[in-house]
Amino acid sequence: MSPAPAVDIKTLTIDGKEVSARAGQTILEVARENSIAIPTLCHLDGLSDVGACRLCMVEIAGTPKLFPACVATVEEGQVVTTSSDRLKKHRRTILELLFAERNHVCSVCVANGHCELQTLGQEQGLTHIRLPYRNPKLEIDGSHERFTLDQNRCILCTRCVRVCAEVEGAHIWDVMGRGIDSMVITDLHQPWGESACTRCGKCVQVCPTGALFDKSKVGSPHPKYPEFLPALQMMREQQ
Amino acid sequence: MISLAPPPLPSDDKRWKIVNGTMRRHGFARHALIETLHTAQSSFGYLDDVAIKFIAKSLRVPLSQAYGVVTFYHHFSLKPPGKHTLTICTGTACYIKGTDKLLADSEKHLGIAQGKTTPDGEISLMTARCVGACGRAPVVLVDGELVGQLTSEQVIAQLERWEVA
Amino acid sequence: MSKHTLATVWLDGCSGCHMSFLDMDERLVELAEHFDLIYSPLVDLKTYPEHVDFALVEGAISSTDDEAKIKKIRAHTGVLIAMGDCAITGNVPAMRNPYSAKEVTDRAYFENASAQQQLPTIYVPTLLKTVRPIQEFVKVDYYLPGCPPAADTFHAFLTGLIEGKPVDVSALTRFGA
């Protein structure tokens, strides 16, 4: 029997709490293992990380720079702060930017009460938006037999793109355009219903807002269940 | 393992062979996508769904990914260009030298916004982010040929010459 | 102890916030010991008073009339509270914003009208290009998000005001609540 490989253990401090972690773990993973909450939006357990939403930015002592906890890995002796006035201010501003970017009307949204953006807004103490609302005119694609895409509610977290490419393997979703004109699309920007969609519905389950929803849930609560991802991953590894 | 046969050329237009040639030179590797799009764009003047689909399928790139690439880069165009193209440089040096007026006057004269082609398909009005000839600002490209130190009147005169022809 | 004067205002909204306000039911009686409701859709006074201590404003700014009103209210109010999502985010009224004012009026007075297809010319104020929340026009002191904010939220907030200890409403309500 060969000896168990030596595990490289790092000790660090997060919000004043001394914690230990395996080398290569991200700050986010370690924080959550230790019940320290860091807000996230584009991150989802079971998908690759892109570091796009910038809500999980944390401070590391010794540098003025901020680091996205979802991709920054732990280092020995690191002193991490996950919540400070500066971080809270940035998080609120980022959420304001999201609310003002498209047309988020919580009161009439299918995801009202089950929306990660809405919840984050409340958690971060957002009671109003200081920025002018952009109110762009955007498409709603209802061509799919089971699901709807409402661009008005999309925050471009790209979870749908990643789950379709990485887990389902179909890669019918991607992002077109760039900057403020970026848009998630199916195939050659064709109606979703005419695309090569496998109808698995994973994208709907991982969508944090009401941008992707199940048509049968209109008018009734529409919680999403993205927890299936880590379980799916585990089952695959076991086989 | 399932192997998908490469798609046939969309038509017997010889230009597809040139496009195919670029892909072959790169061993039909996925990373040849942008190089191949360049070839197709310069062969056909623009990229339509047929071209994107053909290239994506040949290189085994998902359709949505190929479309994402095409629309990310401003050099690629989804619509055919006009018979003539006026490209106005909107780089910083040109802006300081008043290129915004050249652009506004051209838009007004042609009745179209930048990036568009006149309804008769004659003239496309484009902008470029610096062609690197800042020493000659303000600069425009008249059917691709660089002309520097231009006034609004000269630009309108050029448009009128095209319109008459 | 003298009472605070209170106003409630109804701009471009559905009056749902006012309904929810009334949903405080018997607690209103208790609040009435501290507040004099001197201007409201619920009382019969046509012009905004010279000075009001607290004003709860429901609804977004959609027309030139709304704009004039909110500026007047601000000038004659001590503490201005944006009540509900329409006042704070534009909410449902702002869903017309991606369209032009003309598209909106055409839809309402021509396409969807079966008889008398014409634009009203009197008594109807001119629509602004876009519907905007009130903080884009005037300084707002407190925000009470929700569609509508719950009666409990109103009660907690107003009690806080009376005690001079403003409540952090984000624990109680949110956009769309």
Next chain:
Amino acid sequence: MNLEELKQIAASTRDEQAKFDHEINICMGTGCLSQHSDTIKDALTKAVAASGKNAFVRRTGCMGLCAAGPLLLLTNKGSEHEIVYDHVGPEHAEKIAAALGGAPVAELQCDLREHFESQVHVVLENSGHIDPEKIEDYIARDGYEGLVTAVTEMTPSEVIEQIMKSGLRGRGGGGYPTGLKWSTVAKAVGDPKYVVCNGDEGDPGAFMDRSVLESDPQRVLEGMALAAYAVGASRGFIYVRAEYPLAVSRLTAAIRDARRKGLLGNNICNSDFSFDVEIRLGAGAFVCGEETALIASIEGRRGTPKPRPPYPAVSGIWGKPTLINNVETFANVPPILRKGGEWFSGIGIGKSKGTKVFAITGKIANTGLVEVPMGIPLRQIIEGIGGGVPDGHTFKAVQTGGPSGGCIPAHLLDLNVSYESLIEVGSMMGSGGMIVMDDTSCMVNVAKFFIEFCMTESCGKCIPCRAGTAQLYTLLTRICEGEGTMDDLDLLVDLSATIKETSLCGLGQTAPNPVLSTLRYFRNEYIEHIEHKHCSAGVCAMSKAVEVTA
């Protein structure tokens, strides 16, 4: 190829050129070509033949003073003195030919001695003096001596040591020490390794890289080959903007010629070292100047940046160690290897060694390209070399560092230019664009222009940059239209802080700089727009001007 063979080529090329009494160099860079300098070359060649003068007419790259083009540089045998003619046309050919050997043609002579004489040319040493499509011309001016010597006589670590000693820092904007980058890639584990030349010169108003690629492409190839030898790479990419067709065609020719001479390809100088270069065309995305976005683009994907670490030096193209340097950085490498790192570190100031090429444009008399030693006072560049603001206007500010740099007002003109000093005043070195603005430029409008640029060039991946630049643009537009409020100024500052500190890549992290630096030095102009609904530069059309009641 060995050193002796190389020196033979150099000697015979020089001998060939020495046969002529006069050498006439005609600029055929993008600027002068747009004024048909190719027809002048034809006319001159004919006129010289007809005059019977023993002169040699050569096509060269950029001579720098683009606004005065077409330019012509004339040298007589046995004389160091160079005569510059400006605004030359084909109609002048006969006159020029006739004057050879005698007094120069007075009406064509360029009298900008200060412009040319206070410059120090390292990167541009060959620009305007060699035919960019003749590798022999480059070799005749000691080209490839560094590479051949390195490959045949030095170890890779000795090459890195010279770069370390030179103090060379990245010329693309970041200013990261080049030697350190090279040694990181050299130490990184992975095979193969790649060398990438970043020629995605996206800063509008900057054209240093285009000029170098058009005027002296072999220099860049030699720099890349030296880097490849030092870090152990076998494959290189030059990423060039599609907007630079002339640079692309000259590079294509240069790569072909270098291969033919055995200076690129397998077993260079009969050693184990093999290296070849491919051109990759950009497709119009400023963000691809960012290293991770550049890599994504070379891999055929959307040019969206990725969080670093991992750095490209460890995990770059296809996950392999990749060295990325900019055109000007590579162009500095051959003379460092030829003359030694210490020679290079003798030029410059503090931690900023060597020279820097700047593109000076905007409201300035001598628009064009200049190369100056680091540490030179900004005033000398603007007023001396640049000739100051023309047409009786007054200098207001100079923007350095491109759209994400900052503006430097008149009272700071005595600043000595270095990476550090520019950051101190709220700007940055950037790739070397210098845009001069005078009293007819509105600084609020300038800030709006730069933010609009960053907004349209944002890749859209991270929220602060994607939506934040769009919001900054809305607020600035509002102010420029006379509808801004003083609260908007606070909002601009707040929003800028979030964009700077939380954006994923350099584009977003620096995008608010023009807003912050104009607010810092020209706050009065913002206030004028907001409170008085007035733009004294006369640029902004105030839609809601204050009504004056009679």
